[in-house]
Amino acid sequence: MTPEERAELESVLGHHFERPERLERALTHRSYRQDPGDGDNERLEFLGDRVLGLVASERLCHAFPAWDAGKLSKGLARLVRASSIHSAAERLNLGRYLRLGSGEEKTGGRQKKRLLADAFEAVLGAIYLDAGLAAAAAFLRRTLLDPALEGEAKGLERPDHKSALQEWLQQRGLAAVEYRIHKESGPEHQKTFEVEVWHAGRTLAASEGRSKKEAEQAAARLALEYLEGGSTAG
Numbered sequence: 528m529t530p531e532e533r534a535e536l537e538s539v540l541g542h543h544f545e546r547p548e549r550l551e552r553a554l555t556h557r558s559y560r561q562d563p564g565d566g567d568n569e570r571l572e573f574l575g576d577r578v579l580g581l582v583a584s585e586r587l588c589h590a591f592p593a594w595d596a597g598k599l600s601k602g603l604a605r606l607v608r609a610s611s612i613h614s615a616a617e618r619l620n621l622g623r624y625l626r627l628g629s630g631e632e633k634t635g636g637r638q639k640k641r642l643l644a645d646a647f648e649a650v651l652g653a654i655y656l657d658a659g660l661a662a663a664a665a666f667l668r669r670t671l672l673d674p675a676l677e678g679e680a681k682g683l684e685r686p687d688h689k690s691a692l693q694e695w696l697q698q699r700g701l702a703a704v705e706y707r708i709h710k711e712s713g714p715e716h717q718k719t720f721e722v723e724v725w726h727a728g729r730t731l732a733a734s735e736g737r738s739k740k741e742a743e744q745a746a747a748r749l750a751l752e753y754l755e756g757g758s759t760a761g
Contacts, residue, residue, distance in 0.1 A: 553649035558628030568649035575652030616643035
């Protein structure tokens, strides 16, 4: 990374590194290592993941003071899911600055969701080491938590029926369900989706919604009610 590129990225991140090598390490994928002694971003990713959990938990407790521990745990899982972290990494254009080996480069590593999410957590860990928790928390709120809460506050408050159904099946050692779109109807700007929940070769429930997610949640709720009513899946 050239000094110009580093300055450009630091401007986007909103943090000037006292030790620039930390930022370079955060952007170095293990495929880039030329020698076994070279460093990569895995340790920083590990640290960043823990900082993310702490700061996001505190943010949720502040945003939803009436929630119990169960609701907070489910909200946390949805708030910091891989897709949200990947979206934050894309907004920062981290893929442009990744240091990748030739194999990853050829297979589109700069666009891979997992690599980008890992790099975001590594950058978070690097900021924490460079300037402490307050700086890391400010970066995280600005780039991931506040945008996610603004866009999904209502979603976080709604019950997650899909997760509840999955937990019910897992507790009984049963396989996961499959969600299938049975039908789409209506004009493109106002479609209605009908989704079926399948398990072990049979339909447990079906429901409609204005989006696939809404239909899946409604169908999952009905499937769970069906199962809890005494029927056996599989």
